[in-house]
Amino acid sequence: MISQTAEYALRAVLYLARHQNGDPVSVETIADDLSMPRNYLSKTLHLLAKRGILTSARGPRGGFELAVPSDELSLFAIIEPFDELEGRSQCLLGRRECSDQAPCAAHHRWQRLAQRVSTFFRETTVEDLIAELSEPSGATAGHASRPG
């Protein structure tokens, strides 16, 4: 659904959000804890820093931090630098122009779903997901998840 790179970015940002203590976190720490390739993650987080989503600091005690409050940081903002979530990927049959006025065969049925997915990424924040982890599981779950 999303690329490996975007998945790394998302998981790393969630990690940063859960480990906010005023100090930056190094790429090495994140890569080790999340089992990701270190240099590749470095490049990935660098791009998020360029986009203003993270701040980076070099040297001792350096690393990455969230630059945006987690309740103002959408999943869309994190993924969008890597994957094209909207635009031509919205048409299931790959047409450049696919609209209510000029629909492909799948348009009416697919568009509703694609819109829901789009809304999910745009409206779900990092804070929403963090909160999910620390809440007792809902009516369907049998075991409470533990933060950590």
Place this chain on the structure above:
Amino acid sequence: MISQTAEYALRAVLYLARHQNGDPVSVETIADDLSMPRNYLSKTLHLLAKRGILTSARGPRGGFELAVPSDELSLFAIIEPFDELEGRSQCLLGRRECSDQAPCAAHHRWQRLAQRVSTFFRETTVEDLIAELSEPSGATAGHASRPG
């Protein structure tokens, strides 16, 4: 959302469904009409034939035909040989095990959407999409009544 190859497969099957007249259609005809790479499409349709979705015939007057009635042919059946639509791809954060009992941070929010997408592919048939094309535009849901 789906791979280029799966998109070719889907579009080609829709083409075959709309051009059923008892005769097979050659790869060349499809590739030309739909602007797809000919040999690549050949390989793609060959796999669908192996899966029993199409029949193929060599030689003059040969080509491909639907092997399944279009109202019994789900989009899932067409795409599944090429893309993994379910399984590991269901977890937004890429975890192997992600369930109500052991959810990732995104599970409860994402799973509902992923399930809808899955259902779309499993329950939507080729016939559904063909019918969509011949209906007056503007309908947002369900089937419009047809004259005659």
Place this chain on the structure above:
DNA sequence: CGTATTTATCATATTCTCATGAGAAAAACA
């Protein structure tokens, strides 16, 4: 049979994603 037509198959090329490794550049600190 012979030939044209068409799929089937193989080899290869191209492009993109994912990943590794080696340094360069910056910053903290003794």
Place this chain on the structure above:
DNA sequence: TGTTTTTCTCATGAGAATATGATAAATACG
């Protein structure tokens, strides 16, 4: 200043997805 730590940047490579071209195999039809 020098050393260490860290990000930044570049070069490169592996592998998958996408695509092309050539040839083999099957089939219709004269």
